[in-house]
Amino acid sequence: MASKETNGDPRVSRNINFGRALKTALHGIGSVIKNERAMRLHLFCATVFILAGIYLGLSRSEWIWLIIVIFWVFYCEFLNTAIELIVDLIVEKKYHPIAGLAKDVGGGIVDLAMFMGLIVVAFIFQPHIWHQLGWSTQLVATLLY
Numbered sequence: 108m109a110s111k112e113t114n115g116d117p118r119v120s121r122n123i124n125f126g127r128a129l130k131t132a133l134h135g136i137g138s139v140i141k142n143e144r145a146m147r148l149h150l151f152c153a154t155v156f157i158l159a160g161i162y163l164g165l166s167r168s169e170w171i172w173l174i175i176v177i178f179w180v181f182y183c184e185f186l187n188t189a190i191e192l193i194v195d196l197i198v199e200k201k202y203h204p205i206a207g208l209a210k211d212v213g214g215g216i217v218d219l220a221m222f223m224g225l226i227v228v229a230f231i232f233q234p235h236i237w238h239q240l241g242w243s244t245q246l247v248a249t250l251l252y
């Protein structure tokens with residue numbers, strides 16, 4: 108039954124238990140993945156980095172940093188999507204310079220997170236890549252000479 112604070116509409120209610128809260132949160136996550144192309148790109152990049160990490164044998168602390176930056180970018184994309192939805196709800200798709208600015212700032216949040224993510228990923232993978240390159244050049248030199 109809907110409470111007074113929801114104006115009597117049963118669709119607008121508090122999450123009465125953890126199970127329902129989880130279900131609504133999963134609905135939000137599914138909606139971002141389905142509707143946001145940028146989120147699918149983040150998921151693709153995260154998969155590539157995780158596979159590369161498995162192949163290169165990252166250390167425990169490197170995995171922790173990688174997981175932190177991956178989820179940090181996801182988190183910022185979710186925040187940006189929430190900002191976009193709330194702005195659209197308020198201005199109803201009509202032009203307003205402040206609505207545009209709010210969306211631009213939201214986009215900036217994601218860009219900054221991605222920039223930070225790329226720096227951390229570069230620090231994590233750089234020694235492993237040099238190591239691999241060292242092995243490959245040694246192998247090529249052995250095969251050639």
Ligand SMILES: Nc1ncnc2c1ncn2[C@@H]1O[C@H](COP(=O)(O)OP(=O)(O)OP(=O)(O)O)[C@@H](O)[C@H]1O
Pocket residue numbers: 143145187191198200201202203204206207208210211213214
């Ligand atoms: N109501 C509006 N009033 C003014 N400018 C707007 C409005 N809606 C969007 N814009 C401008 O258009 C840009 C793109 O908005 P849109 O809602 O399409 O975001 P998006 O392309 O989905 O962004 P993202 O790629 O970050 O998800 C905004 O950054 C903003 O500059």
